[in-house]
Amino acid sequence: MDCRDPLVDERSTFGNWELDTILGKKGTDPVLLAADERKKRKRHLVKIRAKTADAVAEGLAKLREFYGAQFSQVFRTITCDNGSEFARLQEAVPEAKVYYAHPYAPWERGTNEKQNALVRYFIPKGTDMTNLSEEDVQCVEDWINTLPRKIIGYETPQERFDAALKNLRP
Incomplete structure (x- = not known):
């Protein structure tokens, strides 16, 4: 975290993400992989089979498939906690720069923590x-992404994110 680009901290550039896993019933699988774009507040929720590095890689592969050729422009940096499920994150997303938050410092992934509360x-x-069906997960994701936010001028994360995607090169 100490070497994270100040532009990421300032939320002045697009494509900087925070990752976390959301657990359900203690000691059971599956879990949710939560990805939040820092500037636009867009959230992705992906149901993954377990809280493991392999499952996180599979979840990120789904996002890679979703974004296709634009993936490397959309996912420029990733900040996550020090959980074992993120131990091989750089291997899973080699085109993105990966940062690990300090232990017991949830404010370094503030968007992620706030939106976990919404889930x-x-x-x-x-x-x-x-x-929990894929449709249930999508419904929660859609609700979060269409909720107007004061912090982004009462626009929705989806509106802001869609505008940013239009500005990416094809």
Whole structure:
């Protein structure tokens, strides 16, 4: 974290993400991979089979497939915690610069922590995610991304993110 580009901290550039996993019922799988773009506040939720490095890599592969050729422009940096599920993150996303937050410093991934709390409105702690459908997960993601935010001029993260995507080179 000490070497993270100040532009990432300032939220002045697009393509800087925060990653975390959201657990359900203690000791059970699957879990949610949560990815948040720092500037636009866009959130992706991907249901992954477990809280492991392999499962996180599979979840990121789904996002890579979704963005196709634009992936490297959309995911420029990733900041995550020091969980073992992120141990091989640089291998999974070699084109992005990976930063690890300091232990016990959730403010270094503030967007991620705030939006995890929004997920808990729909998926409370202790929920068994086994029967959570892809449609359920998408519904929560859509709600978060279409919620107007004061911090971005009462626009929605989706509106801001879509505008940024239009400015990327093809």
